[in-house]
Amino acid sequence: MVWDEPVPISRDQARATYLAVKRTEPGGGPAPDVAKELPGEITLYPGHVLVTMDLDTMDELSAQVFTIARAHGLVCYDPQRDLVHNVAPLGVYEGMQLHTGDGMVVSDPDLGLVHDVLGTMSPQNPFVALVNFGRHFLQVSPGFELEYKEGALIRAMVADLAEVRQAFHDYATGDRSFLNRYSWS
Known part of the structure; x- marks a missing residue:
């Protein structure tokens, strides 16, 4: 999941945000600009983009998602590995x-x-x-x-x-x- 945070966040904060967003309904609000560039299956939530990928291509696609998120100054949370990628x-x-x-x-x-x-x-x-x-x-x-x-x-x-x-x-x-x-x- 990719979204904007004003400062670096912890893994616990990223996990909590991910879980809270997943409990909401997709859609609502404008899609973040980054959604057009991300690979994989995209689900839009207000202010957040969920990228779904299969396990066979996870490593390759994850690397692309991390790179694109960083280029846009966005946080990226990987729920499979329970890791957060901050910009700095x-x-x-x-x-x-x-x-x-x-x-x-x-x-x-x-x-x-x-x-x-x-x-x-x-x-x-x-x-x-x-x-x-x-x-x-x-x-x-x-x-x-x-x-x-x-x-x-x-x-x-x-x-x-x-x-x-x-x-x-x-x-x-x-x-x-x-x-x-x-x-x-």
Whole structure:
């Protein structure tokens, strides 16, 4: 579901908005301009656009929806993954991509999305990576093994999800202090 929010919102706020809108009747009011550009099956609600897609094309279409929503300055909530995509704040690397082991790819992810996605690691989602193609990347897998590559690949084990989230935040914002906090091999 895509809609306008004046400031970034939490996953809980996005979920609540989605559920509240779904309890209303479709239609009513003018369609947001973005509705003409979105792929998939569209259902219009006042101020909101619901994009329905099948599971076979979900990853590809979701990436398109996220990109279009961001271009229009809109929030996008993915109820399948229970994730919210805000317009900001972004990391410092233009074109950085967020990749997950369950097939999600998001260009220029907001920092809140990166934080939330890290909490979704599981056997069905076995890694999360921030990738700056041709330069460097940071990746984590369950068990909290970090991998960083800029030339050579190095690895470090971290104690918990909070440390992983801090390392990813540092990496996304251009702060390289995470490289000094761990014993890399």
